[in-house]
Amino acid sequence: MAENFEQHSDISAADLARLSQEAQAEATPSTAKIIWSEFKADRPAMAALFIIVGFIVFVMVGALFINTPKMMETNIMAYFNQPFTPEFWLGADSGGRSVAKQLIVGSRNSIGIAIGLTIISSTFGICWGLISGYFNGYIDWGMQRVYDFMMMLPMTMMIIVLVTIIPHYNSVTLTFIFSIFYWEGTSRLIRSRTLAEAEKDYVAASRTSGTSHWKIIFREIMPNISSLIIVDCTLSFAENIGVETGLSYLGFGLPSQTPSLGTMISNANDPNNITQYWWTWLPAALEIIILCLAISYVGQVLRRAADASQRQGAAD
Amino acid sequence: MSLIEIKDLKVHYPIRTGFWNRITDSVRAVDGITFNIEAGETYGLVGESGSGKSTTGKSVVGLEKVTSGSILYKGQDITKAENRRKLDYNRDVQMIFQDSLSSLNPRKRIEDIIAEPLRNFEHLSKDDEKLRVLQLLDIVGLDADALYKYPHQFSGGQRQRIGVARAVATNPKLIIADEPVSALDLSVQAQVLNFMKKIQREFGISYLFISHDLGVVRHMCNNIAIMNRGRLVEIGTRDDIYNHPLHIYTKRLLAAIPETNVNQREAHRASRLAVEKVYQEQQSKYYDDDGEAYPLVQISKTHAVALPQALAQQLATQEGEVQA
Numbered sequence: 001m002a003e004n005f006e007q008h009s010d011i012s013a014a015d016l017a018r019l020s021q022e023a024q025a026e027a028t029p030s031t032a033k034i035i036w037s038e039f040k041a042d043r044p045a046m047a048a049l050f051i052i053v054g055f056i057v058f059v060m061v062g063a064l065f066i067n068t069p070k071m072m073e074t075n076i077m078a079y080f081n082q083p084f085t086p087e088f089w090l091g092a093d094s095g096g097r098s099v100a101k102q103l104i105v106g107s108r109n110s111i112g113i114a115i116g117l118t119i120i121s122s123t124f125g126i127c128w129g130l131i132s133g134y135f136n137g138y139i140d141w142g143m144q145r146v147y148d149f150m151m152m153l154p155m156t157m158m159i160i161v162l163v164t165i166i167p168h169y170n171s172v173t174l175t176f177i178f179s180i181f182y183w184e185g186t187s188r189l190i191r192s193r194t195l196a197e198a199e200k201d202y203v204a205a206s207r208t209s210g211t212s213h214w215k216i217i218f219r220e221i222m223p224n225i226s227s228l229i230i231v232d233c234t235l236s237f238a239e240n241i242g243v244e245t246g247l248s249y250l251g252f253g254l255p256s257q258t259p260s261l262g263t264m265i266s267n268a269n270d271p272n273n274i275t276q277y278w279w280t281w282l283p284a285a286l287e288i289i290i291l292c293l294a295i296s297y298v299g300q301v302l303r304r305a306a307d308a309s310q311r312q313g314a315a316d
Numbered sequence: 317m318s319l320i321e322i323k324d325l326k327v328h329y330p331i332r333t334g335f336w337n338r339i340t341d342s343v344r345a346v347d348g349i350t351f352n353i354e355a356g357e358t359y360g361l362v363g364e365s366g367s368g369k370s371t372t373g374k375s376v377v378g379l380e381k382v383t384s385g386s387i388l389y390k391g392q393d394i395t396k397a398e399n400r401r402k403l404d405y406n407r408d409v410q411m412i413f414q415d416s417l418s419s420l421n422p423r424k425r426i427e428d429i430i431a432e433p434l435r436n437f438e439h440l441s442k443d444d445e446k447l448r449v450l451q452l453l454d455i456v457g458l459d460a461d462a463l464y465k466y467p468h469q470f471s472g473g474q475r476q477r478i479g480v481a482r483a484v485a486t487n488p489k490l491i492i493a494d495e496p497v498s499a500l501d502l503s504v505q506a507q508v509l510n511f512m513k514k515i516q517r518e519f520g521i522s523y524l525f526i527s528h529d530l531g532v533v534r535h536m537c538n539n540i541a542i543m544n545r546g547r548l549v550e551i552g553t554r555d556d557i558y559n560h561p562l563h564i565y566t567k568r569l570l571a572a573i574p575e576t577n578v579n580q581r582e583a584h585r586a587s588r589l590a591v592e593k594v595y596q597e598q599q600s601k602y603y604d605d606d607g608e609a610y611p612l613v614q615i616s617k618t619h620a621v622a623l624p625q626a627l628a629q630q631l632a633t634q635e636g637e638v639q640a
Binding site: 020 | 374377378379404406407408410411413414415418419420422423424427432433436437443446447448450451452454455460461462463464465466469479482487518519634
């Protein structure tokens with residue numbers, strides 16, 4: 001069998017090293033390189049990337065040095081302390097608690113929930129959509145009825161009810177509660193693309209090459225819809241920051257002793273705070289706006305990197 | 317014994333209608349066809365779009381769910397998935413697709429694409445595998461630079477040659493070539509076809525060559541089957557089909573081959589119109605009451621046509637063919 005090929009080709013084992021080196025020189029750059037050159041071509045996105053990474057690292061590390069229970073203690077002497085003072089950089093709220101410290105711990109909580117929620121719900125949604133779209137037929141039918149049932153449940157109401165039933169909940173349980181409901185949009189999106197992708201000839205070619213179904217789904221089809229997955233993940237990350245924030249704002253998110261971006265923004269419920277004590281809510285609001293903008297810039301670059309025809313980076 | 321024996325193969329797609337989504341009718345894409353492919357030969361399957369030739373090819377390679385009938389390989393019916401798995405069937409039967417771009421995964425490097433069947437069926441060491449891929453690239457006339465490139469960096473002809481290399485990788489006995497060159501321009505068509513012929517000579521592979529281009533089929537095939545509306549209408553050697561066509565559908569296909577000789581333009585036009593006139597006037601003679609082809613009738617040892625016995629005899633004597 002191997003002799004058969006040797007007979008009809010001049011290439012032998014001796015040439016292997018030389019030829020693979022030659023091929024290496026002509027190789028197409030790796031995905032990481034492509035993404036990096038794409039970032040270099042887009043200055044605002046580069047800045048956005050540094051803002052996001054720097055900020056997340058800062059709040060994750062910074063929160064470790066803050067004693068949260070102590071920070072949340074009421075200090076009547078610092079009642080609505082003015083900002084830009086040595087002790088209170090961003091002032092204090094009605095409980096005399098430092099806004100700056102609350103912002104760091106609150107960002108850690110909110111971003112942590114958003115990251116956890118994005119990872120869990122997107123992973124589940126992507127798997128659900130890929131499997132449903134690839135196998136089609138009865139499997140698809142069954143999985144889509146489950147999806148329809150989940151869609152039918154009123155999401156916000158269910159979350160509020162679950163939050164009130166569960167006695168001791170924290171950011172981890174909250175993340176899981178959110179995850180039950182937030183995989184649906186992703187799964188429909190991925191399913192519709194998978195349906196189209198599974199009809200293509202390269203899938204048929206993989207099947208005639210003896211590749212198993214699971215390998216085809218996750219190694220052949222998934223890389224081909226990666227641009228869709230990346231865009232969906234970045235957008236849902238930005239959206240998920242809002243999910244926790246919104247629910248905490250309504251008072252059903254994290255417990256009141258756990259600061260989050262949502263609880264800080266809910267300071268704006270009080271007209272006094274809006275007019276006089278702007279420092280209690282404005283920093284958190286600005287942070288959310290800047291973070292979401294930055295994430296969507298980064299998402300755009302990733303999408304361009306995944307689609308060869310949209311690239312702006314230098315081709316090398 | 318033939319390499320592959322196809323017996324009364326049927327592929328029907330259900331049509332569901334009404335409130336309960338019941339099966340009310342079916343599209344008969346392939347409706348009872350029987351033929352054999354011999355080892356080392358190129359078998360041509362010709363017909364218009366929608367005549368079921370691609371469906372036949374996909375059934376043979378195991379991509380299509382067969383409604384009834386059997387396909388025998390080494391005495392086993394490979395329409396059943398478990399038999400295919402037991403035999404490592406796709407190691408011996410591979411496919412070349414029509415659209416070279418969509419048949420190569422755009423996210424995989426050429427090395428991974430060609431090595432895919434090797435990884436599943438042969439389990440070579442890393443170096444042996446890379447060597448085999450390089451040899452395959454060499455056989456289809458591509459440089460070693462191609463190894464780490466992506467499909468979109470190649471021209472259509474090069475891509476189709478990569479498809480050929482992948483199909484040959486496990487040294488199969490039969491390759492289903494589903495219109496392998498119809499998306500390529502003429503000079504590149506000849507290039508790819510010649511590579512396919514070269515590989516056939518060197519490795520003794522059989523082809524099931526599916527095409528609507530009778531010029532290409534004449535260049536490639538020894539035995540030809542003409543397909544129309546899911547059924548075979550004529551089977552024969554190259555000589556039978558091109559020089560003694562009996563069925564009106566074959567005659568129409570042959571008349572449709574463009575002729576470059578300008579001096580005889582009028583004569584060709586007249587003969588085309590004559591064939592078309594016969595078709596219009598005598599359609600009922602060539603097809604049964606439902607508009608479907610008759611069962612095949614043997615005319616000579618190699619030649620069979622789908623006509624009623626009496627008409628087939630009459631036409632055969634007209635054509636001056638020797639009786640079997």
